[in-house]
Amino acid sequence: MARVKHESRWYPLEAEESVLDGLLRQGVAVPNACRAGACQSCLMRALSGDVPEAARAGLKDTLRTQGYFLACVCRPVTGAELEVAGADALRVPARIESMSLLSPSVLRVRLTTDASFDYRAGQYVSLLRADGLARSYSLASLPREGLLELHVRLVPGGAMSGWLVREARVGDAMAVQGPAGSCFYVPGRPEQPLLLAGTGTGLAPLYGIVRDALEAGHTGPIWLFHGARTPEGLYLADELRELAARNVGFHYRPGVLTGGSRDVAEGALDVLIRAECPKPVGYRAWLCGDSDLVLSLRKKLFLSGLSLKDLHADAFLPSAPRVEAVGAR
Amino acid sequence: MSTAAQEKSVYEQIGGEPAMAAAVDVFYRKVLSDDRISHFFEDVDMERQSAKQKAFLTMVTGGPSNYTGKDMRAGHAPLVKRGLNDVHFDAVVEHLRATLEELNVPAPLVERVLAIAGGARADVLNR
Structure with missing residues (x-):
């Protein structure tokens, strides 16, 4: 059995259980969305102990060296002890600046961030509500535009999209985490189709x-x-x-x-x-x-x-x- | 240490890593287009599949490789269970030859590579 320490309490993991599943099962709130190692919403930081390499696949070197890993695909070996913390340090406070429907099923959400937020056009971020609910969205904006623009698909029964379209108000405080992803334009070969x-x-x-x-x-x-x-x-x-x-x-x-x-x-x-x-x-x-x-x-x-x-x-x-x-x- | 041309690996003679990077796209496209064997090469993660094939090309051209016969056996055992046999092995060798010829590798070097590849048959097919 492996165990995980979070905010001075130990949580046992079942065999083959991920850190994310183990913590959620025992009542610890950890933001998450895809649960497949892709969206990076469940980033956590290891304070001590060994993180399996698979839980760091796709992370930038700057995140790796600080001990960050993806909790949803982190399955520590039997007997391992891991001390973890949330990724609050990576979150940037943001406010909803405007919302408008681009089509009956797509909501444009524009956000302002308190601190500057570096990204490349085409990357994605995790959007977090105050209670920790997280979803991953691509950025449609350009860095020079200042505002972050997301296109939120209105999913029937969707927790985040439903809340945004029905309850959220301009000015509401949220947070963004990221950016992630390698889908962006790199200058060079300007003649290439x-x-x-x-x-x-x-x-x-x-x-x-x-x-x-x-x-x-x-x-x-x-x-x-x-x-x-x-x-x-x-x-x-x-x-x-x-x-x-x-x-x-x-x-x-x-x-x-x-x-x-x-x-x-x-x-x-x-x-x-x-x-x-x-x-x-x-x-x-x-x-x-x-x-x-x-x-x-x-x-x-x-x-x-x-x-x-x-x-x-x-x-x-x-x-x-x-x-x-x-x-x- | 001698650097006589015949002692250099094919890998070195055809240009090392950049040559492998060019060859892997051609080779991967060929195996993925061949209905006899494409199902063994389907992978949601095309980058990973491409990396595996680059390692294979590097090995059979005598480049830096850590593959052992044991690795070959273990790596292909699940495929043998799915029916991997001589027909598939021959098809891969055929695409390997076509890839090297397309990249203008001289015939004697192609034969050397195919000899190394052929030598892996027993390990790949787990017998």
Whole structure:
């Protein structure tokens, strides 16, 4: 049996139990969302004891050297003793600056932070409510804009999205933790064609990346494909058409599975991409949104000639329900 | 220490790590497109799968590698349970040859690499 010390109390872990599950089971509140080692909402810091390497996969070196790890995938070996603390030091207080619906199912939330918050357009953060409820969202804003912009998908029964759309008020205090993720534009090779594709709120990071690349003076063609089931699932279409009108190299291609029109293509996203970019050899690509779609698109693009090092994928994972589910998804 | 050309590994002669990085995309694409064997190479984590294949290419070209016959056996045992056999092994060797030829590796070096790969057959197939 391994055990974990948190705020001067010891908590035993069952065999194969993660630090997160063990602490939640015994009543310790730890922010968490995906519970799959991806969103980084459950970051904790080890004060003493050995953390398995798997619990530090994907963390920046600056976090690793300070002892941070992901509690949801941290399964200490039998007999191990680990003393842990929360990641409060990484949280930046934030306030809701504005909220507006971008579509019937997407809420734009803008936040101001008390301290400066460094990030790259396209990365993601954990948004924390005062009681510790956490969800992971991509940033749609650019660092120079000051405000952090999130596109929150309204999930039926969703704990965070439901609270935001029904109860939260402008001025409410929250916190953000992060940023994380490697889906962002790196200046260099300005003539390289760029391909960005996403479904639903997978548009959020892409909206940041496209504008970041354009502002960095990218000269090669930039293709943005946004997919949804129906036209109601598309949003920011006017803004993106305007952006395309102002930048000759930028092409915006919305697509839906049903209900296409003169302006919106109908069909599967990969078919739409293949029609516009039949030979993506030498492209750089970003894929964000529904995880099955992102993974299948990545494979297709790789097989059609894109190099793996030029393929950036951010598969959105739904938050996993808690043991005593609070209706989150 | 002698640095005669014939004593240099194929790995060194074709350009070391950068050559492996270029070869792995070509090789991975080939095995993933081959219906006979693609199911052995499907992995949600394509980066991890690519890293494994780069290690494989590095080993068969005589580059720095810590693989032992025991590792090969243990690593492939689950695949053998799923039906990995000579047909699949031959298909991988075929793609290895095509990859090296596509990258213009001279024929004698290709044969040396294929000989090393062929020598791993018993360990890979766990017999």
